[in-house]
């Protein structure tokens with residue numbers, strides 16, 4: 063049965079706010095838990111205005127011990143745990159802050175959930191858990207060994223281990239969605255697919271764009287609405303599994319730039335090339351066949367349509383800001 067009350071940690075962020083909209087408009091009451099460290103209340107304005115379930119906002123850090131009382135008081139049936147420091151580069155600059163929020167913060171949420179008899183936790187993991195994999199294993203399927211190369215990837219991988227232990231020991235059900243590079247409206251510049259928003263914003267502003275490296279590095283860009291659909295399905299399916307959410311398709315940074323240049327009317331504007339980032343993974347794409355089996359999920363947004371969605375949103379919000 064579809065739950066009537068859920069919690070979304072990180073619900074004032076990019077993906078979380080889109081998820082909150084989908085849940086509220088489906089008639090589900092949503093408690094958003096967010097410390098607003100990278101998210102904002104503005105991200106929730108649409109969710110607040112929708113008819114359907116009620117939206118409650120709680121400004122609290124998931125590392126705070128008070129989170130347990132909150133979960134106990136609100137009694138969510140499902141907890142979507144998306145709150146995290148999601149900046150890979152910052153995780154290398156400040157590994158302790160990353161582990162504090164992404165490991166200990168997650169542990170607080172898991173522990174609060176089992177004490178409050180939450181039925182299920184749906185966790186936002188990342189393709190960063192895999193690290194660089196042999197070329198013949200791309201697109202990556204879930205049986206590939208996890209060899210994270212960033213502190214962020216390691217923290218997400220650690221939470222997967224806790225989820226397994228909590229399920230086996232305390233009967234706390236979970237589904238972990240291993241997300242490729244998510245893009246869409248409201249994304250900040252720092253996230254894993256922040257390159258879409260950085261390029262689009264600069265192109266629209268007529269500013270120069272710098273591509274780090276030669277631009278042949280590839281990523282799997284999956285649209286936020288498709289990702290939200292996977293979270294929604296995971297409320298009721300995919301228990302005890304770790305599931306890739308991506309398109310399986312590699313897009314190079316040069317191809318991405320060219321597509322956005324056309325959509326913003328700046329075709330012909332040449333990018334500058336800067337020095338590549340040390341240790342950057344050259345190729346990445348996720349095989350999402352398991353998502354089809356367990357969640358009946360398939361990506362449905364074509365990259366052209368998704369990028370158009372980002373550009374239209376930026377144009378509209380820029381108009382509002384002027």
Ligand SMILES: NC(=O)c1ccc[n+]([C@@H]2O[C@H](COP(=O)([O-])OP(=O)(O)OC[C@H]3O[C@@H](n4cnc5c(N)ncnc54)[C@H](O)[C@@H]3O)[C@@H](O)[C@H]2O)c1
Nearest residue numbers: 072074075076077097099100101123124145146186244254
């Ligand atoms: N965007 C992507 O491409 C991508 C890819 C893989 C995984 N993910 C994961 O998906 C989740 C959502 O990512 P996003 O892109 O929406 O990022 P985001 O930064 O927009 O959202 C994260 C939200 O969590 C909140 N937050 C951070 N630390 C917190 C804390 N200690 N306590 C309470 N709230 C806190 C932030 O204020 C923000 O609203 C994250 O867990 C991220 O690691 C994202």
